[in-house]
Amino acid sequence: MADNSQIAKQVIEAAGGEDNIASVAHCATRLRIMLHDKEKADISAVENVDKVKGAFYNSGQLQVIFGTGTVNRIYEEVTKLNVQGTSKSEMKEETKKQGNMFQRWIRTFGDVFVPIIPALVATGLFMGLRGLVTQEQILAIFGLTPDSISDNFILFTQVLTDTAFIFLPALVAWSTFRVFGGSPILGIVIGLMLVSPALPNAWVVAGGDAEPIMFLGFIPVLGYQGSVLPAFITGIVGAKLEKAIRKKVPESLDLILTPFLVLLIMITLALFVIGPIFHIVENGIFSATRAVLELPLGLSGIIIGGLHQIIVVTGVHHIFNLLEIQLLERVGENAFNPLITAAIAAQGGAALAVGVKSKAKKMKALALPSALSAFLGITEPAIFGVNLRYMKPFIMGLIGGAVGGFFASITGITASGMAITVIPGSLLYLDSSFIFYLLTNLIAIGVAFGLTWAFGYNDKMLENK
Structure with a gap:
């Protein structure tokens, strides 16, 4: 090689x-x-x-x-x-004229959120590990009970699991400034201002133990702990404002005047205009997400598990980052993850069937590693390298994803984090739902593998590619 x-x-x-x-x-x-x-x-x-x-x-x-x-x-x-x-x-910037406006915005959305995901993945893993070590059955092995866990240990784990979400607006504003050509440090400062302890805490307000500060009698002002859209829009406007101001300000005053004006104007807009408006929009998106996930009779699993990988093919799947972040921040669990896990595992199952059934060495060398990649959570090699080339394996993978998603939906399993699936994703289910997560993957893989083996692939397709 x-x-x-x-x-x-x-x-x-x-x-x-x-x-x-x-x-x-x-x-x-x-x-x-x-x-x-x-x-x-x-x-x-x-x-x-x-x-x-x-x-x-x-x-x-x-x-x-x-x-x-x-x-x-x-x-x-x-x-x-x-x-x-x-x-x-x-x-x-070079490709901004490529694709329609929706596709361009989704690509930009991905550029902003992909760098943040590792921090949220780590946070989810910490949540899963805490759930494991605090289970009564695990504690009993060491002769302990939940009452044996010290408050200091709980405090330590809360630092690990809560920090990224408390300061999420700072991460989002930093990344948005970076993508749109502003100064990332200004994005961080503006994001931190959105969660300033001087403002009523968003979670305390949501719990009914505090009230927003009302400006002019009708503008609610509060912190935006865990919010995404207000920080995202603030970052876009702020980066564009910074570039516009920098063009007008004399170079000798740029170091002082530009950041002063950007911070003053943007925190004013963020607290009094952008925040209140896009907080409402964010609530609407969250409500719509919950409505889909709560569809009866396993319909949410069939829909999401069956269609998710089609959306991956279009390249606009990064929009789901916002949905998963909102679920984790607001309800503390992610019901979306097991459904997309089924979709991802199924494409791996279809590629595995192709690799096992094919007698062509090059196809085996391509399909088997691609299946492994899918089982580690990355389906692009399996989709573009194998399944979508011959179409039928891809369709069988979609069916497997729908069946696996259906099982995950009716069992009601949820993840403690986001962004990792299939084998690595098992770390997000270190509680009583682990066995159902394992079955979700096995069902999705098994259905896709069986259908692909029986109806989806034979080596004659190599000649007609």
Whole structure:
């Protein structure tokens, strides 16, 4: 197998050579190459390079799927060549005319929230571990009871589990300023102002133990602990305002006057205009999410489990980050995670069936690692490298996701966190729901595997690809 430097060279050559590359960036699983002339790129040649699990042209970019971890190493080698590396936010500017307005906004939404997710993943894992070690059955093994747990231990775990959500507006405002070209430090400060202890705490107000401060008799002012949209919109407006002010202010006064004006204007807008309006919008989104998740007879699992991976194909699935964050922040559990887990596991099951059934060595070498990647929570290699190529495996995966989602929905299982699924996701279910989570995955994988084996794939499809 070729080393990463050779793979990088082969990918660039298949993409039309260094002169055809405008810029290169990467996300969690894909190398994203901006081309001057897409006709010079040979996608089939790209797909034949070692470690490449699929390639396609979309949104103005040649997207080459390597999978998590691998893509970072390939990107490092690519940037050593005579190729311009760029950030995703810079590439977003280059591709801002690609796709419709909704697609562009969702891509931007993803650019903002993807960097925040690791902190929320860690928080969810801490919640799951706390749930494990405080179970009566686990404590009994050591001769303890729930009353044996000290207040200091509970306080320590609360620091681990609550901090990211208490200061979530600061994280969101920081990332939004970064994506929209403002100064991230100003975003952090504005976000922290939104959760200032001088303001009535949002959770205390929601509990009925405090009242918002009423300005002018009708504008409610309170903290925005755990809120997303007010900080997101504030970050967009603030970054654009900063760039506009910086163009007008003399360079000698820029260091003092620009941050002064941005902070003064934006915290005023955030507390009196943006916050109250978008808090209402956020409540509406949350209510709609709960309504879908509470559909009777397992319908929510059938709908979400069956359709989630179609939305992944369109590339607009980052919108779900907002929904999962809201669920965790407001109810302390995530009923969305097991449903999308079923959808992800099922695509892995379909790819596994292709890999086991196929007698073609290259297909086995592609399908089996792609299935493993899906079982670790990343489905792009399985979808674009295997299932969607032949369509039937993809459809069987959708059916498996719907069946697994149905089971998860009727059993009512929920996750303690977000953003990890299938095998890693089991860490979010370290309580009595673990067995149901395991069954959800096995059902989704089993249905997709069986249907793909029986009806979804044979090696004759290789000739008719």
